[in-house]
Amino acid sequence: MRFSSCYIPTLKEVPAEAEVVSHKLLLRAGMVRKLTSGVYIYLPLGLKLLERITAVVREEMNAAGFQELLMPMVQPADLWQESGRWEKYGKELLRFHDRNGRDYCLGPTHEEVITDLVRGEVRSYRQLPVRLYQIQTKFRDEIRPRFGLMRGREFVMKDAYSYDVSIPAAEESYKLMYDAYMRIFSRLGLRFRAVEADTGSIGGNFSHEFMVLADTGEDTIAVCNQCGYAANVERAEIEWKGQPCTDACPDIEKRATPGAHTVDEVCAFLGVAPQKLVKTMLFNVDGETVAILVRGDRVVNDIKVKKMLKAEAVSLASQAAVEALTMAPLGFAGPVGLSIPVYADNELIGGTDYVTGANEGDAHFLHVDLRRDAKITAWGDLREIEEGDACPRCGATVELTKGIEVGHVFMLGMRYTEPLHAFFLDEEGKEKCMINGCYGIGISRVAAAAIEQNHDGRGIVFPPQISPYACMLINLDPKDEKVCAIVEDLRIRLQNAGDEVMVDDRQERPGVKFNDADLLGFPMQIIVGARGAASGNVECKDRRTGEKSNISIAGFGEEFPAWREKVLAGWRDRSK
């Protein structure tokens, strides 16, 4: 491929709209352009990047015995009504109707469609397992599309689905996908971790997310270096091992705290540590308002709230609801005298003599004993795990690290097969419900995550496994026939050896070409100029290390493979 005939609109300036490095570099390298919020055009180089990723994914899916199909993006509402998700999915589901007034949505995922397909065809245990996948465009009307390809509204996903006769059989399908994902992300050259994930309202115990480790990740992972436990903080359990506090607590006392709303303000005003303050947060849980109590220095984990209360939807209560229920402005809520259900984090039972809001403007209570002064509906694990907390497996301390969720494997059980009546006849002719799993990889997010993890001040540093081209062959003197002949010869040799090559044959200054080669980030650069040619050499540059080596043109056939192997070996070491 010749650079001069490619559509690669590189940019010198960093686009103001882009916050994270992958978004900046994808725009600057001429790989994507935004059409509208969260919706991107993949330019030729960006498309090639996606194709490199999908090639690996496809190979591993096929090797695991899953077969590819392609489902439509447009899905009829009745299937979603049958599964119960038409009501529940919320605003992420983009809904519309056709000329006859029938309701549809753009598929954010395909459990309904594929379960409908399978239930229509599969009658007997002999036809199971069914294992299918597709690579297709999804649409989710995300509340906050951002970071370019990382959180788009329209994005490319690989989604696979399995249907089995029993839970053990379904676990085999799950394991096949889990192992395939381990191979895929290793082959893509990413540093990643498989972590235990929340199963949400879907239920079941099997869910793992695959996280690319990067500081810009939106997810936080709790990792134990002692036993290897790793979980999304959304899910990481906290086992409280303390004893209920038996200390005496002085009588409760109301104290004026004018203008002190936040934990920090109240603590500063009263001169107490945040550990002595109880934070009272009001949540809307399936339409009912409840109070959740955690220590002042802790964070409520709303997914744990959802799980404990077996709820479908949990969100912070509105300011109006808080003010109506507590009869006080925001920031002064407290559990004493509150007439709604109150759930308290386990840890609070280990202390007493707390400070809480007094459900009155500019006032707090001192000396609160939660068991004496408040009506606690139930205690539970309701806070987010933090650095230094005990590992739920082995008790050592956990560390927190950031990750980008690139894949998710899910044991769904009968979540969709039961409401959609995906039944089959077992060996004894008895009707049974199929056991189903689903497995997603965010292909376009992988592209962004790979760049988040692999870049430097000069641009993208593509892992060889996903780079759109293996090599940028830079012709410094495109008017020099001798140089052009060398470049052409090298191009053919590289191509014959299986490396995809882009030749920079543009009539541009060397500086422009060097900058673009670094920006586009192909792992190998070969630089051919009149001066080097005269001395019989070309220069080879490892994009990752910046190391340059001279290779003789006469000895290219022997010297280049050794140099190339060194570049690739560096990458292999890095992803270990």
Ligand code: ATP
């Ligand atoms: P997130 O928690 O990031 O919103 P999710 O849990 O909603 O993701 P899944 O439903 O598990 O995502 O989808 C499977 C995969 O699709 C995810 O692991 C992720 O890689 C990708 N994905 C999900 N939402 C987006 C998005 N808005 N943009 C790009 N990729 C996405």
Ligand code: MG
């Ligand atoms: Mg997920």
